[in-house]
Structure formats: C-alpha cells, structure tokens
Amino acid sequence: MSAPISNPTPSSDDIVDTTPLLSSNGSHDDISHNQGRRSVRRQSLREAARFLRQASSRRLMREPSMMVRETAAEQLEERQSDWAYSKPVVVLDLVWNLAFVGVALAVLLLSTNENPDTPLRLWIVGYAIQCLLHMVCVCVEYRRRRRRRVSSFSTIEEGNLSPGSARGDSGEYVSLAQIEEDGTSAAKYLESANTMFSFLWWIIGFYWISAGGQALARVSPQLYWLCIIFLGFDVFFVVFCVALACIIGIAVCCCLPCIIAILYAVADQEGASKEDIDRLSKFKFQSIGENEKLSGDTQTSDGGIMTECGTDTPREHFLAQEDAECCICLSAYDDGVELRELPCGHHFHCACVDKWLHLNATCPLCKYDILKSSSNDREEI
Structure with missing residues (x-):
C-alpha cells in the first residue's frame, strides 16, 4: 500500500x-x-x-x-x-x-x-x-x-x-x-x-x-x-x-490501472521524464517466511520487507500487512515484485506508478511534486 x-x-x-x-x-x-x-x-x-x-x-x-x-x-x-x-x-x-x-x-x-x-x-x-x-x-x-x-x-x-x-x-x-x-x-x-x-x-x-x-x-x-x-x-x-x-x-x-494505461498510450507526456522516474528509489518486496515468523525476528507475523535495489548499502523497510498493497491497482505485493518509493515516502508497484508519473509528476496519494525533489538533488550535486 x-x-x-x-x-x-x-x-x-x-x-x-x-x-x-x-x-x-x-x-x-x-x-x-x-x-x-x-x-x-x-x-x-x-x-x-x-x-x-x-x-x-x-x-x-x-x-x-x-x-x-x-x-x-x-x-x-x-x-x-x-x-x-x-x-x-x-x-x-x-x-x-x-x-x-x-x-x-x-x-x-x-x-x-x-x-x-x-x-x-x-x-x-x-x-x-x-x-x-x-x-x-x-x-x-x-x-x-x-x-x-x-x-x-x-x-x-x-x-x-x-x-x-x-x-x-x-x-x-x-x-x-x-x-x-x-x-x-x-x-x-x-x-x-x-x-x-x-x-x-x-x-x-x-x-x-x-x-x-x-x-x-x-x-x-x-x-x-x-x-x-x-x-x-x-x-x-x-x-x-x-x-x-x-x-x-x-x-x-x-478500474484505475486501465484508465492510467489508456491515458499513458494516447495522451502527451505532461509529467516526469524517464530520467526523473529512474532517479527514484526502487525496491524489491519479500514477504515474511514461516521461518522468520517462528523465530520472531519481526514484530508481527504478517507483512514483508522492502529491500532497495541497485546500491551497495541497501535500505530495508518493514511493511505491515495492511501496508503491503498498491493503492493504485489494489493488489497485494507479491514476492519479488519491484516497488517504487517516492520522495514523500509512499510506495507503489513500479508498473503502476511509473505510468502515473509519466502523466503527472506528483504522488497519487499526497500530491507531492517529485520534480521539485529532483531539482533540489541536481542543485546539491
């Protein structure tokens, strides 16, 4: 989620x-x-x-x-x-x-x-x-x-x-x-x-x-x-x-994913560019296995872990069961699925949010402008 x-x-x-x-x-x-x-x-x-x-x-x-x-x-x-x-x-x-x-x-x-x-x-x-x-x-x-x-x-x-x-x-x-x-x-x-x-x-x-x-x-x-x-x-x-x-x-x-897919195919790009989207953090989701549940390594018996991709020191985020789903397609996160985390901290399926950002460069949930964050990052560099 x-x-x-x-x-x-x-x-x-x-x-x-x-x-x-x-x-x-x-x-x-x-x-x-x-x-x-x-x-x-x-x-x-x-x-x-x-x-x-x-x-x-x-x-x-x-x-x-x-x-x-x-x-x-x-x-x-x-x-x-x-x-x-x-x-x-x-x-x-x-x-x-x-x-x-x-x-x-x-x-x-x-x-x-x-x-x-x-x-x-x-x-x-x-x-x-x-x-x-x-x-x-x-x-x-x-x-x-x-x-x-x-x-x-x-x-x-x-x-x-x-x-x-x-x-x-x-x-x-x-x-x-x-x-x-x-x-x-x-x-x-x-x-x-x-x-x-x-x-x-x-x-x-x-x-x-x-x-x-x-x-x-x-x-x-x-x-x-x-x-x-x-x-x-x-x-x-x-x-x-x-x-x-x-x-x-x-x-x-x-059928929000279908609406986004249709707009993505027929509408002009008015949101973020591919470079701006690729600059955002990408994670892989892994649900908590039975061994981890029994060993008590986590605070709850449900949910999963998001692990950052493409970095030597990956970050990890624990997700509770109610948070382990995409707000766009309403589907629960499957093992190994790629997630995209926006600068505001909200996360979605890559396939869902990338098309959204192509049309509108704001978070679907809180309307945070990712281009503003990208511009600040470039200025710092």
Missing part, C-alpha cells in the same frame, strides 16, 4: 451527500464544453469517488486507495477541460452549432405562411442566438488558452523546466493546467450566463409546445417539428454527459 497517512479525514466527509454527481460549486470555472450544441456543466468525478468512500459502510477500499482515486478524478477533470478546448473538438463544436443556426434560418424562411398560436418563431430565434453566443465564447476561450499555453511553454524553455510544470514567482512548481486556469475571462462569464439562460429557454420552449398540443403539428408543422428536434437534442446531450460522467467515475474507482 503506502506509508501511513498523517492528515486525518475531514469531519465533513462523514456526511453522505444525497446528490453526489451534482457539483455544488457555483464557480464559473466549472463550466466545460461538450461536442454538442451548447456546453453542459461538467459533472465532478471526484464527487462520485468521495460518495463511494462515504456511503460504503463496509469500507471495501481503504482510505489511501480512495484518496488516490479522488486525485485521479481531479486530474481527469483537468484533462477533460484541456480536451474540450482542443482544436478538433472546437472545430466540431463550431460546425455543429453553425449547422443548427443554418437549419433554424432555413425553416424560418420556409415557414413564413405558418401562424402558430404560440410564439415558436421567437423561441427558434432565441435558440439560434444562444448557438451564436456559444460559438463566440468558444472561439474567445480557445484563443485565450492558446496564448496562455504558448506563454507557459516559452517560460518553461527559458527556465529549463520540465514539460509538466513551471516555476511560479514563489519558486514553487505548478502544473500547466493550473497556469491555464488562473483568472477568468469575460467569455467564461458570458458562457455561464448563456448556459443558465438556455436551461430556462428550454423550459419555456417545452411549455409552449405542450400548451399548443397537436394543433401546432397541423397548423405549423415545420416550426413544430423543428422545436421538437431542438428540444430532443438538448435532452440527449444532457443525459449523455451525465451518463458519461457516471461511467468514468465508476471506472476511476474500479
């Missing part, structure tokens, strides 16, 4: 949230864009992981393992924000919304002879305006993020820092995702207001369609069915985003 945790669990964690997948944070930075017509509030994956930890009376996963999964959920949310503003997704989003605007204009022109009892034309015009506002917000935010990314990479090259971090004014290391999230723009405030208004506008459109009944389908078939299609697409995108957030949250809790 890992070294004992010094920070106690906050008392607020003992209260089970009845709405775990709905983020209670009202910050505008929590609004993300999907590939659909408009952006939908990003569901908090860490809330799903925290809920599973709080609601499980049997504690199926130990506290450190749940903390690792909460950290993984936070990192996945940061990557979702980056992917949402990647060039292919932005282009698809703009084309998709432009298609909605084009269809709305075409139907309005073709249905000049239709006179519905409810103001369906007004609703369609409002819908198209929301699409245009969303396109403007996406373009502005995309350009802002590109400028920040270029600026951060320039700072990294000038300061000779790693690709996954930059040194701030106080000398501390911060991730590129943190640099991009600094401050808010007018576009994000406008997008947030547009998102809230779109929810109210959807309710108004649904009311007008319901109030008109089947008579609208006979009197104004083109306007009626266009409203039905727009309302249906909105429902589909919301349900899809919520379901996707639930699936990813369950996958992070139950």
